[in-house]
Structure formats: C-alpha cells, structure tokens
Amino acid sequence: MKKFSLGLFPTLSICLLTLPATASMIPERSVLENGMILLTSEQRALPMVSIELLIDAGSRYDAPNQEGLANLTARLLTYGTERRTALQISDTLDFIGASLSAGCGEDLATASMTVLKKDLGTGLELLAEVLTESNFPQEEIDRQKQSIIASIKAREESPGDIAQRRFAATLYPQSPYGRPVEGNEGSVKGLEQKSLSAFYERYYRPNRTIVSVVGDISHQEIARALNEAFRSWHKGEPIAIPVPPSKIGSSETIRVNKDLTQANIVLGHEGVGRESPDYYAIQVMNYILGGGGFSSRAMNAIRNERGLAYSVYSYFSADKGRGTFELIMQTKNETALEAIRIANTEIRRMREQPVTEQELADAKDYLTGSFPLRFDTNRRVANFLAQVEYFQLGLDYPERYPDLIRKVTREDVQRIAQKYLKPEKLITVIVANQKKIGDS
Amino acid sequence: MLLTPPTSSHATQVQEFALDNGLKVLLLEDHKSPVVTFQVWYRVGSRNEKDGKSGLSHFLEHMMFKGTKTVQPEEYSRIIAKNGGRSNAFTTSDVTVYYATMSRDKIGIEIELEADRMVNALLGETYFEPEKKVIQEERRLRTEDKPVSALGEVAGAVAYMVHPYRRPVIGWMEDIQNLTRQDLVDHYKLYYAPNNAFIIMTGDFSAAEMLPKIKAAFGNIPRGSEPPKVRAEELPQKGERRVILKKEAELPFALMYYHTPNLKSPDNYALDVLSVVLAGGRSSRLYHDLVYQKRLARSVGADYNGLSIDPSVFSVTAQLMPGKDPAEIERRIDYLLEPLKSDLISDRELQKAKNQIESAFVYGQDSIFGQAMKIGYYEAVGDWRLMDGYLDGIRKVTRQDIQRVAQEYLDRDRRTVGVLIPSKEMAP
Numbered sequence: 001m002k003k004f005s006l007g008l009f010p011t012l013s014i015c016l017l018t019l020p021a022t023a024s025m026i027p028e029r030s031v032l033e034n035g036m037i038l039l040t041s042e043q044r045a046l047p048m049v050s051i052e053l054l055i056d057a058g059s060r061y062d063a064p065n066q067e068g069l070a071n072l073t074a075r076l077l078t079y080g081t082e083r084r085t086a087l088q089i090s091d092t093l094d095f096i097g098a099s100l101s102a103g104c105g106e107d108l109a110t111a112s113m114t115v116l117k118k119d120l121g122t123g124l125e126l127l128a129e130v131l132t133e134s135n136f137p138q139e140e141i142d143r144q145k146q147s148i149i150a151s152i153k154a155r156e157e158s159p160g161d162i163a164q165r166r167f168a169a170t171l172y173p174q175s176p177y178g179r180p181v182e183g184n185e186g187s188v189k190g191l192e193q194k195s196l197s198a199f200y201e202r203y204y205r206p207n208r209t210i211v212s213v214v215g216d217i218s219h220q221e222i223a224r225a226l227n228e229a230f231r232s233w234h235k236g237e238p239i240a241i242p243v244p245p246s247k248i249g250s251s252e253t254i255r256v257n258k259d260l261t262q263a264n265i266v267l268g269h270e271g272v273g274r275e276s277p278d279y280y281a282i283q284v285m286n287y288i289l290g291g292g293g294f295s296s297r298a299m300n301a302i303r304n305e306r307g308l309a310y311s312v313y314s315y316f317s318a319d320k321g322r323g324t325f326e327l328i329m330q331t332k333n334e335t336a337l338e339a340i341r342i343a344n345t346e347i348r349r350m351r352e353q354p355v356t357e358q359e360l361a362d363a364k365d366y367l368t369g370s371f372p373l374r375f376d377t378n379r380r381v382a383n384f385l386a387q388v389e390y391f392q393l394g395l396d397y398p399e400r401y402p403d404l405i406r407k408v409t410r411e412d413v414q415r416i417a418q419k420y421l422k423p424e425k426l427i428t429v430i431v432a433n434q435k436k437i438g439d440s
Numbered sequence: 441m442l443l444t445p446p447t448s449s450h451a452t453q454v455q456e457f458a459l460d461n462g463l464k465v466l467l468l469e470d471h472k473s474p475v476v477t478f479q480v481w482y483r484v485g486s487r488n489e490k491d492g493k494s495g496l497s498h499f500l501e502h503m504m505f506k507g508t509k510t511v512q513p514e515e516y517s518r519i520i521a522k523n524g525g526r527s528n529a530f531t532t533s534d535v536t537v538y539y540a541t542m543s544r545d546k547i548g549i550e551i552e553l554e555a556d557r558m559v560n561a562l563l564g565e566t567y568f569e570p571e572k573k574v575i576q577e578e579r580r581l582r583t584e585d586k587p588v589s590a591l592g593e594v595a596g597a598v599a600y601m602v603h604p605y606r607r608p609v610i611g612w613m614e615d616i617q618n619l620t621r622q623d624l625v626d627h628y629k630l631y632y633a634p635n636n637a638f639i640i641m642t643g644d645f646s647a648a649e650m651l652p653k654i655k656a657a658f659g660n661i662p663r664g665s666e667p668p669k670v671r672a673e674e675l676p677q678k679g680e681r682r683v684i685l686k687k688e689a690e691l692p693f694a695l696m697y698y699h700t701p702n703l704k705s706p707d708n709y710a711l712d713v714l715s716v717v718l719a720g721g722r723s724s725r726l727y728h729d730l731v732y733q734k735r736l737a738r739s740v741g742a743d744y745n746g747l748s749i750d751p752s753v754f755s756v757t758a759q760l761m762p763g764k765d766p767a768e769i770e771r772r773i774d775y776l777l778e779p780l781k782s783d784l785i786s787d788r789e790l791q792k793a794k795n796q797i798e799s800a801f802v803y804g805q806d807s808i809f810g811q812a813m814k815i816g817y818y819e820a821v822g823d824w825r826l827m828d829g830y831l832d833g834i835r836k837v838t839r840q841d842i843q844r845v846a847q848e849y850l851d852r853d854r855r856t857v858g859v860l861i862p863s864k865e866m867a868p
Contacts, residue, residue, distance in 0.1 A: 024474060045472035048802055086732070090722035095792045097799025116799050143735065150738045150761050153690045157587060259688045262580040294505075294517035304514055307573030310581055330581050362522040369524020372543055376473045377806045 025375060027385055027395045028219040033227050035207035035235045039385035040219045043378055047117040049215035051127065052382040054390055057109040057203035060176040060242045065190070068183020072144060072191055073199050074104035077111065079140040081133040086140055089126065098123050102130070106177050107319055108390070114379065117216040120225070128229040131204060136196045149185050159264040159431040160330070166254050166429045167266045171324065175245035205236030212386035214378040244321035251424060256431040263336035263432030267343055269425040271316045271323030274391050280404040281416040282316050287363040288413070289350050290314025290327055295362055297346050302329060308339045316420070320391070325420065333436035340428060350417040354410045368402045454815060454824055455647050461663045462635025465654055466815055466824055468642040470808055476547045476643035477812045479539040480554045481820060484631035486609040487533045487670055487749060493623060495611015498531040499575055500624050504538065506567040508560035513567055516553055523549055531609055534749045535820045541809060544645050548653050555657035558632055568621045576617070579610050587689035587860055588759070595858030598683045599697045599753060603674040633664025640816050643808040674699070674751065681856040689862035691738065692760040694769055697753040697856045700849050703746035703821060709833035710841040711744040711754060711849065716793040717785060717842065718742035718756065726756070729776055735761055736769045747817040754849060766859045780846040784839040797834050
C-alpha cells in the first residue's frame with residue numbers, strides 16, 4: 001500500500017542517471033570468438049552471477065499475418081532443446097535454484113539468468129542450449145499458443161494496458177510498433193513450427209547478441225566459459241533493420257467503454273529517438289513536467305492541489321530511431337475531463353513560460369545525484385551495461401552523464417518543450433465508464 | 441549437496457542499539473554498493489484499527505507528507521529528491537514504514553527529516569479533504585477496478601471473523617469517507633513514539649559514524665505511553681467457508697486460504713518448504729500439473745505468510761485458462777494436495793525445494809533495500825534474530841515434517857475458498 005508508486009522511467013528505454021558509482025562498477029568489454037559482444041562487471045560480494053542477453057530478434061521482424069512470431073519464439077526458448085525436454089529444463093533450473101527467463105519486445109528479445117556461482121557451469125550449459133539448440137516441439141507450441149491467447153484475454157482486465165495499447169495503435173498505424181508484441185488471437189493460432197524454426201535460425205545469432213554478466217567472476221573467466229559454451233553458435237548473415245515507423249497518427253480522442261469506477265487516461269504523441277542530442281534536455285524538462293514524482297508540476301496540480309488522482313506521471317521513452325511522450329493518470333470517471341484539461345494546461349505552460357531556476361536546479365540535482373541508486377543490484381548493473389552497449393553510449397558514459405545534464409539551461413528547457421511537446425498533436429485515450437464522463 | 445552454507449547469514453552482522461526513549465536501532469553495514477537505506481518502522485497498521493475506522497493507519501501515512509512545523513507540505517519528498525534520493529512509505533496490516541535511499545554523505549538529511557515528523561507532523565486541516573480523495577482514487581486503482589484484488593479483499597473478510605486481518609489495509613470506501621482529521625491526530629499521538637518504533641539502516645556507512653547522528657536526531661524525542669495491545673484472537677475455524685465475487689473480468693480466479701501459524705511456530709520452516717514444493721518453479725507440483733499438463737490454469741501460486749504478527753494464512757491461488765470451470769480446478773487442486781498428506785515426498789524433491797530457498801536467500805542479499813525489509817519484518821513479528829536461524833531451520837526440515845504440516849494445515853475444514861466469476865456486463 002504505497003503512498004506513491006510509479007515507474008519514473010519506462011523499462012524499455014534507456015534512461016540513465018549519473019555518476020560516482022562507476023568506480024564500483026568497473027565495466028569491461030570484449031568481442032567473443034563468435035561475434036557476441038560481452039560486457040562485464042566483477043562483483044565478488046555474493047556467490048552469484050547475473051546474466052542478461054539482448055538479441056536483435058524483436059517483433060519488428062514479424063511478417064504481416066505472422067504477428068506474434070518473435071514473441072512465441074522467445075517464449076518457447078526454454079521449452080525444449082535437442083537434448084532436453086521442457087520438464088528437464090525446468091527441473092534442472094529448479095534444482096539449482098536458478099532462474100532463466102526469456103521475453104520479447106518490439107526491437108529486442110531478452111534472456112535473463114541468475115545462478116549461484118557454484119552452479120554457473122550448469123547454468124551456462126542450459127543458456128547455450130536454449131539459444132542454439134531449441135527445437136520447438138509441436139506439443140509445446142500448442143501449449144504456448146494457448147497460454148499467449150489467455151494472456152491476450154487477461155490483458156483486457158487491466159484498463160491501464162488497454163489504454164496503452166490503444167495509444168500505440170493510434171500513434172503507429174500499420175506498424176509493428178503499433179500492435180501488441182504478442183500478436184492477436186487469430187495470428188497466434190496460425191503460427192507454424194517451420195516459421196518458428198526459420199525465425200530462430202535467422203535472428204538468434206551471436207553477431208546479433210549482447211551479453212552482460214555481473215557477479216562473482218572475472219571478465220577473462222566468463223569470456224573463456226562463454227567461448228566454450230557457445231562454440232557451436234555461428235554468425236548469421238547481415239539483415240536489414242526495419243525502418244522506424246514513418247506514418248504517425250494524428251491527434252484524436254479515443255474512448256473505450258468499460259464498467260470501471262476510474263478513468264484510465266493516456267495523453268501522448270511522438271517523442272524522439274535515443275540518439276537525439278536533445279535527449280538530456282528532454283529528461284530535465286520532463287522531470288519538471290511529470291517525471292519527478294512529488295517534485296513534478298503535473299503531480300502538484302492534479303494530485304496535491306485537487307486530489308484528483310493517486311498516480312500521475314509523464315515520460316519520454318526513447319529507443320533507436322523513435323520514441324514516445326506519454327502522460328498517464330487515473331481519476332474517477334466523473335473528473336476525467338477536468339484532469340485532462342489540467343494536464344493539457346501544464347503541458348502548454350511548459351512551452352509558454354520558462355521554468356524557474358529552482359525547478360531547473362532541483363531536476364539536475366536529482367538526475368545527477370540519484371545515479372548510484374540505479375545500480376544498487378547486480379541485476380540492474382547487468383541491464384545498464386547491456387543498454388550502454390546497445391545504444392552505443394560508451395563505457396565512459398557514466399563519467400560523461402553529469403555534464404550532459406548540468407549544461408542544460410532554462411532556455412534549453414523551454415526550447416525543448418516547444419519543440420517536443422505538441423499539444424495540437426496529443427492523442428487522448430480514455431478507458432472508463434463513458435456515461436459517467438460526459439462530453440468534452 | 442548444496443548444504444554447505446553458501447554465505448554467512450547477514451543477520452549475525454546486524455548491530456542492535458537502544459536509545460533511552462525506547463527507540464531500537466538496527467544497523468547492517470554492507471559496502472558493495474555506494475548507497476544507504478534508512479527506514480523508520482512504526483508498530484502500527486490496519487491490525488490496530490477498530491471497526492468503522494478501517495484505513496486509518498494508511499491515511500495517516502499519506503498525511504505524514506503534509507508538513508511539520510519546519511518542513512512545508514510535500515517538501516519532504518522534494519528535499520530527498522534534490523539530494524539524489526528516493527523516498528516513499530507503505531502500510532501493511534502490521535506496520536507503517538517510511539524510508540529513503542540515498543548516498544552516504546546525504547543520508548543525514550533523511551535521518552533529521554524522519555526524526556522531525558515523528559513528533560512534529562501537522563496533519564493540516566487544509567490538506568485533509570484533498571488527500572481523502574487521493575486515497576479513494578488509490579482504492580479505485582488498487583481494488584475496485586482490479587478483479588483479483590477485489591476477490592482477495594472479500595475472501596479475507598470471510599477467512600477472519602474476529603481478527604482485524606479481515607479488514608483491508610487501505611480501508612473500506614465508506615470508512616475512508618467517514619474518517620476525520622481528529623481520528624488521525626489521535627492515531628498519531630497514540631502510535632508514533634520512539635518506544636513504538638524501530639530504525640533500520642543498511643548499506644554503505646559506518647555504524648560508528650551514523651549512530652551518533654541517529655542519537656542526536658531522535659534521542660530527545662520523549663517516550664510515549666504504551667499503545668494498547670491487540671488482543672483479538674481468531675476462533676478456530678470449523679468447516680469450510682466459501683465466497684464468490686461476480687465482477688467484470690476476463691478470466692476466472694480461484695483462491696484457497698488455509699489458516700496457519702506464523703513464524704513463531706517451529707512449523708514455519710516446513711510450511712515454507714511446502715509452498716515451494718507446490719508452486720516454486722515450473723517443475724513444482726501445482727505448476728506442472730495445472731499450468732503445464734492439464735492446462736487448467738494460466739498461473740498458480742502457493743504462498744506461506746509466516747512474517748505476520750498474528751497467525752495468517754497459507755494461500756493457494758490459480759488464474760484459470762479461458763473457458764475453464766472453477767469447480768474443476770478446485771477438485772484438481774484437492775486431488776494434488778492429497779498425496780502430500782498420504783505419502784512422503786522424495787528426497788530429491790525435498791532437496792530441490794531447499795536449494796531454491798537457499799539460492800533465493802543469497803539473491804535477496806543483492807539488494808540493501810531488500811535486506812532492510814527482511815530485518816524489519818522479522819523485528820516487527822518478534823525479533824530480528826529469528827533471521828539467524830532461518831536457513832538452519834530450513835535445512836532441518838524432513839520429508840515427515842512436510843507430510844505432517846500438510847495433514848495438519850491443508851485441512852478443508854479450516855479453509856476459505858474464493859472464486860471470481862467474470863460477469864461481462866457492458867458499462868450502463
């Protein structure tokens with residue numbers, strides 16, 4: 001029952017904060033024999049190892065009518081290899097108390113493992129097997145399809161999810177980024193074993209993979225172990241990267257009627273890619289608008305002053321070549337339009353008036369000062385290193401970050417707000433009991 | 441065999457101090473990451489509330505952010521943030537906890553702010569009504585529009601008749617509506633005192649440096665009167681109870697709450713192991729059968745909650761696959777529980793469950809915040825030193841123990857069954 005809970009930053013995009021912790025992170029990088037890129041941070045305090053893999057095998061590669069193929073492939077990784085059945089895999093993992101999970105996003109598939117140091121050998125053997133020898137048994141395909149179709153249904157129980165999906169579909173019409181990674185019931189049912197095998201053969205390749213390892217092992221030791229475990233994995237042919245969506249949906253209000261007590265609201269529009277030089281000024285600006293928890297204007301106006309919502313926040317998520325801006329809140333049906341009006345006012349105010357010196361200083365102090373908090377577990381360090389590599393930020397990124405934030409000026413913030421907040425382009429999604437909302 | 445200790449239990453390194461005013465201070469140095477977590481735990485939660493006043497502890501938690509004599513409303517969070525920290529608070533049945541995580545050179549700020557609001561919170565009238573609305577929005581978000589949470593709430597209200605665990609922590613909507621500022625003031629005066637609280641600090645600091653800071657900040661706060669004891673004791677359940685919730689949802693959900701003792705009972709270790717045998721990992725009994733083989737459920741869970749001040753429940757939960765009948769899954773769960781009572785599990789299955797618990801114990805030490813939470817829950821229930829014996833207790837669990845606790849506690853006559861039935865009505 002938290003007073004307040006929100007993801008200050010979305011999970012899919014990289015949103016890094018500042019320094020001092022670098023000294024304890026000591027990242028190292030090398031390219032393995034098969035082309036896999038390895039990042040490590042040696043952490044000897046606990047006898048455990050965390051491994052994170054990013055594989056360039058996301059749903060953006062799904063062909064039309066094959067929506068959900070990338071996701072189904074990722075989900076099936078731990079359900080059968082040339083040497084082990086699904087039950088043998090899970091029983092082996094459970095017996096050593098290790099976790100191994102695989103998932104899929106629009107751009108990347110991911111695999112994560114946590115294992116005790118003494119069982120690392122068994123863990124790596126399994127990890128290599130699922131990435132190089134998955135064999136997609138028909139029976140497992142059928143199971144996973146059922147399970148995915150059930151998740152698609154279950155999602156409809158979450159009004160926040162519904163609002164998110166409608167927003168994405170409106171922003172990115174006819175694009176892989178506008179449809180759910182899971183696909184839809186019809187497309188999932190139609191997926192065939194040969195497509196899964198072909199997708200796996202084509203996209204699951206070491207030269208498309210970043211592996212990040214944090215824990216009780218040195219860079220040299222793990223490099224040797226990975227070279228050994230993945231020796232049969234060979235580079236694949238280069239594959240063209242799909243272009244980011246070019247067609248962007250226009251301003252629109254979308255209403256979804258459901259028997260709810262609360263309206264779930266998403267306001268948003270196109271954002272900017274992670275490579276943009278404006279990325280840092282945007283993070284400062286968004287902190288002041290809605291990213292900064294109780295320090296943010298949106299929280300102050302909507303929650304503190306008027307008691308309209310429990311949770312209000314905004315973020316710019318940034319991936320390669322694309323990004324979104326979203327402001328998210330929930331308020332009882334009856335006050336939905338009022339809350340939307342206030343949010344719009346705050347968005348416009350960011351553009352029209354400069355922020356105060358105090359607001360700017362607070363935002364910079366938080367973003368730079370809270371850096372060590374982003375790396376307080378091995379798992380988080382592993383995620384961070386993988387993202388630094390994926391976005392090509394350089395291992396010195398933590399040293400550079402504070403300056404990138406500190407040099408942002410009030411003028412920058414206003415310029416950035418005018419450039420990247422677009423009130424006339426806002427897509428508004430309201431999932432609610434529409435009868436209680438009334439007309440705008 | 442895994443049972444050479446993989447790492448020393450950190451509990452042994454906790455340093456305990458007590459101030460003259462009764463405030464207990466628990467410090468655990470851990471230097472692997474340059475951050476410190478500081479937490480104040482008040483021994484008050486919904487367990488201490490009366491009928492008609494549910495949600496009072498949680499409401500007070502919200503109002504604790506509305507300023508003191510020297511700190512402006514909502515200023516607390518801003519001060520922590522601009523010093524590079526993260527802060528929050530939460531309320532459970534048993535405790536109310538305030539915390540911040542930040543760098544070692546800044547944590548002194550948090551120490552002073554927490555000491556200040558232990559005695560000087562204003563709970564200002566101006567902020568009372570707007571915050572009430574915020575809490576009602578929180579309730580809508582967490583419970584009213586979340587079918588599975590709503591089921592948990594009604595099932596809890598049926599599983600307990602006497603004990604305050606029957607009431608939701610956030611409170612019933614009408615109770616929240618009827619709470620007054622005076623209720624909060626009285627609650628604050630009664631429960632927020634150094635002798636009814638304890639401090640936990642974990643992370644990259646030195647006790648020698650921090651203890652004087654803590655004493656300086658909290659040492660002058662006067663001891664409060666002894667808060668009233670909660671004496672409610674749940675009557676032994678005689679016969680199964682059932683509850684059905686019909687609500688707009690997509691998938692049915694089934695839960696079973698079995699009354700169990702808390703960690704003060706030596707059976708707590710076997711109950712923990714039993715929960716892992718049932719639902720720890722994909723190869724566990726319930727997961728393998730219900731999710732994998734029979735495809736009756738989308739997900740399953742088995743959870744033993746020993747870390748509660750008063751006896752709580754062992755829960756078995758399942759979200760059903762589309763079109764499946766809750767009665768069918770209930771029968772299947774009963775069928776799967778039976779062999780745990782009639783037969784011994786294998787040595788390997790026992791070892792597998794213990795290995796999972798031991799590795800989770802190691803992984804848990806990766807987070808200083810997680811460590812602080814663990815120390816706190818043990819201390820709230822009785823004594824943080826109980827942590828010390830945990831792994832030993834788990835290692836000593838036998839196959840016979842598993843059978844015995846399954847027989848004794850997974851008893852249909854002492855359970856509550858709750859079922860969510862999706863009713864797809866369009867909004868009027």
